[in-house]
Amino acid sequence: xxxxxxxxxxxxxxSLKAAVQNGANAVYLGGKDFSARASANNFDREExxxxxxxxxxxxxxxxxxxxxxxxxxxxxxxxxxxxFLYDIDVDALIMQDIGVAMLxxxxxxxxxxxxxxxxxxxxxxxxxxxxxxxxxxxxxxxELTIEEIKHICDNTDxxxxxxxxxxLCVCYSGGCLxxxxxxxxxxxxxxxxxxxxxxxxxxxxxxGEEIHNKGDYLLSTRDLNTIEDVDKIIExxxxxxxxxxxxxxxxxxxxxxxxxxxxxxxYFENKKVKISTETMEDxxxxxxxxxTKGLILGEVGSEVMNSNIPNNQGLYVGKVVDYNKKAxxxxxxxxxxxxxxxxxxxxxxxxGRIIKGxxxxxxxxKGETIEIDFIGEARKNQVVYKTSDTDLIDRAxxxxxxxxxxxxxxxxxxxTIKLDxxxxxxxxxxxxxxxxxxxxxxxxxxxxxxxxxxxxxxxxKKLGNTPYEIDNLIINLDDGVSMPISLINQMRxxxxxxxxxxxxxxxxxxxxxxxxxxxxxxxxxKYDPKIRVKIxxxxxxxxxxxxxxxxxxxxxxxTLEQAVQIAKANDKKLIYSAPRIVRNKEYKILEKSKxxxxxxxxxxxxxxxxxxxxxxxxxxxxxxxxxxxxxSETIKHYKKEGAKTLCISQELNIxxxxxxxxxxxxxIETVAYGYIPMMISEYCPMGVLTRNCKKDKRCVACxxxxxxxxxxxxxxxxxxxxxxxxxTIYNSRPNCLINELEELLDAGVSVFRLDFTHEDTSLIVKIxxxxxxxxxxxxxxxxxxQELFDELDTTLGHLYKGID
Numbered sequence: 015x016x017x018x019x020x021x022x023x024x025x026x027x028x029s030l031k032a033a034v035q036n037g038a039n040a041v042y043l044g045g046k047d048f049s050a051r052a053s054a055n056n057f058d059r060e061e062x063x064x065x066x067x068x069x070x071x072x073x074x075x076x077x078x079x080x081x082x083x084x085x086x087x088x089x090x091x092x093x094x095x096x097x098f099l100y101d102i103d104v105d106a107l108i109m110q111d112i113g114v115a116m117l118x119x120x121x122x123x124x125x126x127x128x129x130x131x132x133x134x135x136x137x138x139x140x141x142x143x144x145x146x147x148x149x150x151x152x153x154x155x156x157e158l159t160i161e162e163i164k165h166i167c168d169n170t171d172x173x174x175x176x177x178x179x180x181x182l183c184v185c186y187s188g189g190c191l192x193x194x195x196x197x198x199x200x201x202x203x204x205x206x207x208x209x210x211x212x213x214x215x216x217x218x219x220x221x222g223e224e225i226h227n228k229g230d231y232l233l234s235t236r237d238l239n240t241i242e243d244v245d246k247i248i249e250x251x252x253x254x255x256x257x258x259x260x261x262x263x264x265x266x267x268x269x270x271x272x273x274x275x276x277x278x279x280x281y282f283e284n285k286k287v288k289i290s291t292e293t294m295e296d297x298x299x300x301x302x303x304x305x306t307k308g309l310i311l312g313e314v315g316s317e318v319m320n321s322n323i324p325n326n327q328g329l330y331v332g333k334v335v336d337y338n339k340k341a342x343x344x345x346x347x348x349x350x351x352x353x354x355x356x357x358x359x360x361x362x363x364x365x366g367r368i369i370k371g372x373x374x375x376x377x378x379x380k381g382e383t384i385e386i387d388f389i390g391e392a393r394k395n396q397v398v399y400k401t402s403d404t405d406l407i408d409r410a411x412x413x414x415x416x417x418x419x420x421x422x423x424x425x426x427x428x429x430t431i432k433l434d435x436x437x438x439x440x441x442x443x444x445x446x447x448x449x450x451x452x453x454x455x456x457x458x459x460x461x462x463x464x465x466x467x468x469x470x471x472x473x474x475k476k477l478g479n480t481p482y483e484i485d486n487l488i489i490n491l492d493d494g495v496s497m498p499i500s501l502i503n504q505m506r507x508x509x510x511x512x513x514x515x516x517x518x519x520x521x522x523x524x525x526x527x528x529x530x531x532x533x534x535x536x537x538x539x540k541y542d543p544k545i546r547v548k549i550x551x552x553x554x555x556x557x558x559x560x561x562x563x564x565x566x567x568x569x570x571x572x573t574l575e576q577a578v579q580i581a582k583a584n585d586k587k588l589i590y591s592a593p594r595i596v597r598n599k600e601y602k603i604l605e606k607s608k609x610x611x612x613x614x615x616x617x618x619x620x621x622x623x624x625x626x627x628x629x630x631x632x633x634x635x636x637x638x639x640x641x642x643x644x645x646s647e648t649i650k651h652y653k654k655e656g657a658k659t660l661c662i663s664q665e666l667n668i669x670x671x672x673x674x675x676x677x678x679x680x681x682i683e684t685v686a687y688g689y690i691p692m693m694i695s696e697y698c699p700m701g702v703l704t705r706n707c708k709k710d711k712r713c714v715a716c717x718x719x720x721x722x723x724x725x726x727x728x729x730x731x732x733x734x735x736x737x738x739x740x741x742t743i744y745n746s747r748p749n750c751l752i753n754e755l756e757e758l759l760d761a762g763v764s765v766f767r768l769d770f771t772h773e774d775t776s777l778i779v780k781i782x783x784x785x786x787x788x789x790x791x792x793x794x795x796x797x798x799x800q801e802l803f804d805e806l807d808t809t810l811g812h813l814y815k816g817i818d
Contacts, residue, residue, distance in 0.1 A: 018278055019254040021077075021175065022271050025261060026055045030065055031414035032268035033074075037275030037421055040075040042108060044260065047095055048080040048088075063102045070103065070518045072481045073423045073445070079260075081110040081130035083202045083644040083663070086674045089114060093121065093532040100125050103520045106150065109133075110188060110202070112620075112641075113648025119148045121530045124523055126150045128175070132188030132202070137598050138166045139621025145172040146624070153177075153256065155186055156238070157309050157696050160250050162598050167251030178247060179270055179297075180258025182235040182308065182318070184210045185693035186595060189640060192692040194665055195745050196729075200817040202642065202665060210234060210693075211324035214723040216703050217730060225721070227703050229321025232723065235697075236320045239297060239305035244277045245287045246311070262301065268410035269300040295350070298329040299403045300410075315702040328359055328399035335383060337392040343369070344388035346398055352384065353377045355404035361390035364402070417479075424485035425513070427474055429502075431457050431465065433492045439505045441513050443482075446521075449512035451505045453497070460496035467491055473502045480510055534646055539679035541764035543755070543789050546683070547782055548591060548769045552576060557775040559584040562786050564765070567591040567616050567636070571607055571737055578610055591616040592626075593737055594640045594694055600738055601625065614658065617641070623655050634658035639685070646677035653680050659765060664690055667816030668754070668761055675762025682762055686751045687781055688769025689732065689744040690811065698741040699723065700733055732772055744771060750808035752785060753800075756793035 022033035024043040033041050043065065044056040057065055062078070069076045078099050084092050096107065096118050106126035109115040115127055128151040129135055129144045136155040144152050151173035154163060158176075167174050183190065187201075192209045194200035199207040210233040216225040238258070240247060247255065255278070257270050273293050281287050298305070304320040304327055307313050320327075331350035337343075344360070346352070354376045357364050368375040369385040378384035413420060428440045434456055442448035467489045475484050544564035549555055552573050555566065559580060565587045568577045574590055581588035590607050596619055607615075608629045615626045616636040626633050637643060637652045639661040649660055661683040662671055675682055700721040701707030722730040729746040736742060751758065755766060768785060770778050784799035 016251070016253050018248055018252075018282075019075075019175075020271065020274055020278060021254045021256040022267055023180075023257055023259040023262065024065075024267070025259075026264065027057075027061060027065065027068075028264040028414055029260075029262075029267045030068060031417075032264040032410070033271050034069060034072050035413045035418070035420045036268050036272040038074060038271050040077060040105070040254070041069060042077040042079055042256075042260070044079045045095070045099075048082050048084065048092060059098065062099070062104070066103050067518050071514045072419075072421065073443075073517070075105040077106045077108050077128060078104045079108045079130075081108050081132050082204050083642055083665070084111045084114045084647075085666075085670055086645045086677070087670075089117070089534070089645060089647060090532045093117070093530060096122065096125070097530055100523065101526055103518055103523075105520060108153070110642070111644060111648065113643075113645055113651045115149075116147065116651050117532065117647050121532075122525055123148075124525070129153060130188070131155060131177070133620065134186050134188045134595075135620065136186065136595055137162075137601065137619075137621050138169055139596075139601060139625050140619060141166050141170050141172060141174070141621075143620045143624045145170055151175055151254070156182055157186060158597070159312060160246055160310055163247075163252060163310070164250040165598055173253040174251070175254035175256050176247070176252050176310070177238060177258055178240045178244065178255045178310075179238055179274065180262075181303075182238050182306075184233050184235050184319075184697055185695050188642070189594065189694050190692065191664065191690060191745075192743070194817055195690060195692050195811070196725075198812075198815060198817060200665055202644075203817055205818060209725075212725065214725055216699055217722045217724050219720050219722050219730075219732070224724075225703055227321060229323075231321045231324045232319075232699050232703065233693075233697075234303070234320055234324040235318055236304040236306040237302050238308045238310075239302070240307055240311060241274060241277050241293070241297065242287065242289050243307065243311055244274065245281045245285075248278070248281060259301075264414055265407050265410040266300050268413045269296050269406065272410075272413070273297055295329055296403075296406055299400055299406055301326050303327055309696060315697070315707060319697060319702070326401055328357075328401035329403075330397065331358070331400045332398045334360075334392050334394055334396040334398060336394060337388070342387055342389055343385045344392055345383060345385050346378075347383045348378050348380055350380055350400065351377065352386075352400060353404060356400055357402035359399040359401050360392050360396070361388065364404075419479050419481045421481065422483040423481055425482050426486040426488075427484050428488040428490070429470060429474060429505075430490040431470070431492065431495060431497060432490070433457055433459060433495050437497055437501065437505065439509050441509045443513065443517065445517070447513065447516040449509055449516055451509040451512065453501050453505055455497065455501060457492070457495050457497050460494050463496070464494045465491065465496050469499070470502065473499060474506060476503070476506070477510070482510065482513070534677040536676050537679045538676050538762055541681050543759060544765045545782070545785050545789060546765055546767045547778075548688070548767060549778070550771065552580070553775050554770055554778050555580055555588075557779050558782050559586050561779070561782050563782065565589055567767075569593075571603065574607060574610060587614075589614045589616050589636060591638070592618055592622050594618040594638075595738065595740055596621065597738070603737070627656060632656075636683075637661060639664050644674075646674050649674070649678045649680055649682075653678070659683050661685065661765075661767065662763065664749070665812050665817050668757060668813050670816055671758075671763060672761035681765060683765035683767050684751070684758065684763050685749055685769050686755070686758075686766035686785065687748060687808075688767070689748045689771050691742045692731065692745055693741075693743040694736075695741050695743070698733075698735065698739070700735075700741070734771065745809075747807055747809045749811040750803050750806065751810065751813060752788055752795055752803060754810070754813060755785075755788060759793070 019039040022038035024041045108128045110130045110132040131153040153175045193207045199205040213230040214232040332348040335345040430438045437453040546565045548567040550569040612630045614634040618638045618640040637660040659681045
């Protein structure tokens with residue numbers, strides 16, 4: 015069985031100390047640039063350098079998060095930053111941008127790369143593809159089950175990392191544009207505003223009726239907690255257990271890492287895991303939005319969601335018995351412990367005193383009825399949660415504020431003391447580092463008391479507050495000799511300092527003295543403008559197949575055979591558009607599509623590159639924007655893989671598109687019309703909230719896609735279901751770039767794609783014909799077409815504003 019890595023989140027130097035001193039094997043942290051938690055207290059370059067030294071001396075690896083999409087004008091700076099991280103001995107980069115990752119792999123081939131969960135690796139095919147292009151580790155999507163994870167681990171050699179504790183995204187990470195489209199803060203750039211934690215109402219579009227629910231936070235997930243089943247996770251074959259929380263305080267890091275460290279050690283010692291009540295209470299108190307065992311351990315639907323509260327809920331400790339507003343006294347019947355200094359979910363601040371009758375106390379225990387001073391609002395039988403615990407905070411803080419070395423690394427030592435020779439000390443760690451120190455005085459014959467092995471051993475093991483302890487000690491000692499004890503102590507101290515320095519570098523790096531640079535080659539090419547249409551049913555196909563369009567992308571696998579026949583009969587090119595998410599077993603369903611994809615296919619997931627290329631060496635790939643083509647390096651990567659057309663990211667503005675296309679001769683596509691999918695999720699609001707669906711079967715309502723989410727502004731976001739019973743949430747307004755076609759052509763875009771989702775066939779025809787006429791008329795929009803789109807209340811998306 016592999017050595018399990020416990021991977022800790024680090025948002026500050028105190029968090030780093032908390033992680034290391036509580037037993038983390040590795041940490042992940044961000045610099046000031048290119049990090050997917052832009053608002054975290056990230057490390058500057060000097061702090062990064064010191065962080066690597068601190069961690070490596072203590073045997074802890076350091077991974078730096080550079081898991082954002084990189085703009086064209088940032089690539090040169092990113093290359094310089096990556097070289098800096100390489101030179102200061104960062105162990106690995108965690109990356110989302112596949113093109114820039116491949117660039118770094120070419121420039122620094124011995125720099126370990128980890129595929130971020132934002133690369134949306136959700137199948138064995140995805141993982142094997144990432145492994146084949148040079149990634150050493152893949153962080154799997156949080157939606158996978160333990161059985162799927164085991165299947166992946168059993169069939170690949172790449173290291174697998176999974177999340178085991180912390181916040182969950184309701185959308186597949188890396189596939190979410192909701193924050194970007196609604197508020198211009200992109201999760202793909204580390205600036206997610208968490209719209210999933212806001213209030214929504216579920217609306218039946220056909221009736222306008224609001225679907226009643228117990229809570230308002232319809233997209234807010236619970237927090238993941240798998241500690242009670244960590245044995246099952248270890249036995250799946252994963253290497254790394256990842257704790258989420260770079261935005262959390264050091265006390266959180268200390269508490270969670272300590273809890274999982276004990277659980278992992280317990281498993282390896284006893285082959286079972288038994289989590290104490292105290293540990294679970296600590297985890298609830300330090301932070302939770304209610305806990306779930308997650309999709310990883312088989313919980314689905316409402317078991318994963320918390321519609322009542324989007325922030326910390328705390329630990330249940332009792333109920334309100336009475337509130338005397340005049341006396342400002344709150345009476346609570348306790349089902350847990352509450353102390354002076356603790357915080358509760360009612361109001362702000364901390365508890366000043368515990369009152370039991372006429373007695374003033376510092377603590378109340380389970381079963382007791384107490385009173386506390388209270389200003390605010392409370393009602394009888396209201397549930398009380400403890401949201402902070404003074405003892406827990408104090409215990410956690412002591413692990414990182416007192417600079418005590420709580421975790422020791424085993425080392426071996428050999429000391430040689432020979433008459434008339436200089437004494438010598440060798441220290442060696444378990445990673446192959448060793449150092450040698452010689453004393454500056456010759457060993458002499460003892461005049462009175464000779465040096466003993468016992469005395470040497472005593473001095474050698476005085477490692478005090480260092481991160482080391484001696485495992486094996488070899489003493490080579492001549493009889494009847496003497497040397498100053500102070501010299502042994504000095505040799506020990508000098509050797510420890512040298513060993514510290516020896517443990518900092520990553521071994522075998524060949525490019526530390528090299529200079530690397532990035533200079534892209536201009537190679538743009540002009541193409542004639544084309545109109546392509548993306549549709550998902552036969553009625554839409556029949557409606558538009560006779561129109562003057564270049565290509566039809568078709569999404570519905572069930573009717574694909576009929577669609578191919580209809581297109582062929584009308585002399586139209588039809589390309590199958592594969593789903594964004596295809597899990598392990600679901601690839602069997604895709605097998606039937608292969609016979610129609612020998613020439614071309616539109617791909618939306620990494621594993622589909624490998625899947626369809628195995629079917630035909632000459633298949634043309636049409637890369638959809640779901641794969642986040644954000645710069646020329648990503649375009650270059652997919653061109654090398656066989657891309658014929660690539661749909662550029664919908665988060666780039668017009669100037670960024672123009673800058674990017676200067677460095678490619680590939681045919682570039684954009685969505686010129688369509689409701690942009692903002693989320694794709696295993697959670698189905700319509701199914702769960704209307705009939706407590708657990709994805710056991712599809713229902714008529716799901717197929718009709720008749721529901722929408724309404725936000726506080728009144729905007730409505732349509733929900734639909736796909737082939738594998740996954741829900742997609744669309745933007746409230748369709749993108750429409752019909753007035754920008756000439757500017758897009760000048761920017762290097764030549765394929766204008768019209769994505770139709772829930773429009774009726776009459777509207778589909780009108781919109782398609784309007785674009786055809788506009789292209790024919792030298793990009794001039796007719797008054798009739800302008801009126802049509804004005805009525806639709808469209809948006810330009812990010813075309814002019816872009817994202818930060």
